[in-house]
Amino acid sequence: MWWGYSPALDIQSEINKHEINYADEYLEVLIVGASDARHILKTLASSYLYNDRIIIYNVIESTLEQVARSILLLNTCLETNLGLQEATRYYLEIFGNTLIRPATAKYLIKSSKQLSDIVTTTIDCPWLNLEQFMYKDRDQLQAIFKYWEYAICNNIPILEYWDQRIRKSLKTRYDYREGVFDWDYHMILKSRGISNLTLQEYRFWRNNGIAFSWLEGEPIRSNPTLLNNIMQYNSGYVHYTYSGDITNGPFFCWTLQEERNNDKICRATDIAEREIMKCMYEIMNQKSMCEEIIAAHRDSSILNGTLVIETPNKEMKQELWKKGKNKYKSNISWKNVKNHKIIFHPITFLSTSKHKTEYIGRFDFIWIAHNMVEQLSNLVPLLKEKGIMLVELKKYLVESRNENLQNFVNELKSMAQRNRLREINDINIKEHYVARFSK
Template identity: 30%
Template sequence: MTTSGEGFGSVTMWGFSPAIDLQEDVRGCLPTNEEGIEVMNILLIGSGDCRHILKTMAQRRRHKKRKIHIYVVENNLELLGRHLLLLTLALEPSDKVGLQEKVDLFSELYGNALIRQQSAQYLQEKANLFIEMITDLDYFDERMPTIDLSQLKYKERDYLEGIFKFWREPNPKYFNISSLWDNRLRQYLGVRYDARKGVFDWDLSMKLHELGAKVVTKNEYFRWRENGVAFETREGIYDRPNNSMACGILLKRRDGERVPCRGYWGDMITGPYVAFGLDAEDKSLFKTANGKPTKTVEDITLHNLTLLFHELSSGQQSIRNDVVAIVEPERRDSESEVTHERTSHREFYAPIPCEEVCVHFLPLNFVNELPRKSKFKNLFNAAFVSASMVHLLVPSLKDIFAEHSRLNIELVKFILDLDKTQVDGFSNRILTMAGDVGFQPSLDQSEALVSNCFAKFNKA
């Protein structure tokens, strides 16, 4: 049986570009609703994670008051499940999950193949909750009004229920991520496996660091390449599989038949560092001493997540040190006792209010259907397309974008397996593809396609 041997993987667990606020650079006049409030519609194609959603939600108060609709298209239902998991965690009220605990949980569930027992327990609790929600959409709307599942097909909601049932499985043998990780690593490296430390060092120093990711330290990167643990935010044993990283794909056997197989099919080269760890509003985080960064990529990731969650909850951009220290270390153990006793896993507390934003999950591979639906005609004011799904940007999509809309296409800067010829070929290709849907580059081509992680386009 052949497997996904490429280091990039076939399932985009995290993005290869920093989180952006999709309300930035709004152009032209937006339509208004019955109350006279502007309405902005945003399309995300293959973002892989919820980084852009989070940043847009957190920074919504920095802009003119608007109603924001974000439409999400992925090619894998497990990714929609992870969107739901991480957005639910982000919107947990502070009396349920403290700020520091939220940051720790998010970073582990987002980027670690192996997590602590406490984090695995949280995942199991939420899996039970999501099963209740996915089978009762009225309850779903009550518990998570920010997310809309109504446009998913019945069979997709049924499949999501099966995913959540797997997430709550406590027996690690059903998703032996350590073995799966090592098998992928062996297949990818081949004869270089025994010299893998040298390969890791080359990828870090000659690729990531040369691309500007110098805050990624050797210890962090080697640990992640070896066992999939990107963040160790607290002391503890990281030995529980992160079931939310399990995905089912069809693999081709040697006889040509395709069979379903569950495993880890995500990135094994770059790491989950780009989304929140390579950029920050506070540029002092990137100071160097004796030629070396004073902060690690984990430091910067935790700093950014702390500010995002604080602003999401309070609307304040700055944060006091005493606020960061809010932790509830006893909550998890005491709550677990209640969880085992009750017959219903429903929660009846409200999430952090975010009435201005609604996130709509669209059916799998729905991009080709968008121009066939009249409700999407001239709808979208902004869009993001990932490098892994840019092939879906076809001329028939031209009519779904509103006048003066903005398009961000993720570049392949941090996909380390590609050589310069492939990178340049990708950049030239997206110029043509964007032009075919009515967009022109918003910056000088060399700046937009070389130094940045995005190519930015405006609709004429």
């Protein structure tokens, strides 16, 4: 729910790869259910490699909490007031950790205040458009950002929520959970080509939801961006417990990139840190990042070992933070990405857009998450003739066995055929993480 299960894609590279001749000056993209804005970030980072082109990203997420998280992650990558390593680790902790460092928590409080003002247009954000949402949805978005600040100060017990999910999932196997985690890692993930994810990282995340860790700083504050069903109730808030992924992890978006010679001595955390740092550098500087810049931000002495930190005690009590005065409103600036615009649409767009003439045949490129495949028939009419549609596969889902993967592909092929889509290449469940179609 909170992250994808396929690598970040450069959309312009995908289009060029299939030699589709679009107008050079304009590209309209629709992204459905990606959860984490990774394709937008990758495309932004690589834009300096291509001729100038206006790209409109239309984004649909299933919940407003996912919309809020996507905006926050984009904001972290585009904000100019942050250092490169600082922004990279803020991003990864917010993206994939149940617990975050105090410095990250303070950044999240600051950003939540700023983003709540963006929703109400008190602050103008040049790269973001929320006009497609109704006023009640915008009010709910603002409530989510305000709740994040409240929840960090009160340090909601997210580790307890996590443990409850594990107990409910494993039932009688809970006392033998380490063996379950080892089995899933060795028998499923390793056989599907996960080379840099170490057993220690995966097991640590399965136990407490902390995916990315470093020696510098201890994660002790709860990350409220991983909670859903947040609603304002009288003068306070109500929320549901953690209901996201507890079996696969947030490792696949940024650790499955093209391997380099020294990657064999890196953890998944190291690869993800490098890829996010590279994206942020290229967005800010519009040029490629050399390895020396990465090395300057990383202690090479720890790359040959496995970083193990103590499992947090879910029963420990944390100090409450006092809610400070809002002093961050004017202290914000973003990288100028004038040729790129991000428009978020409500989930109702999926059922209503095919009945609106302005959206028929509008999009050059459509990307669909694996859990949104049932919407294929609603989305095909929106694709241009000869446009490209990519569908995420379930290759990296632990709960999907090989027969499940093949059944998913067979059903996807049948749906594509019924909707007059043609396969760009044969789908191999052992190799491919997305299926590619053309209209």
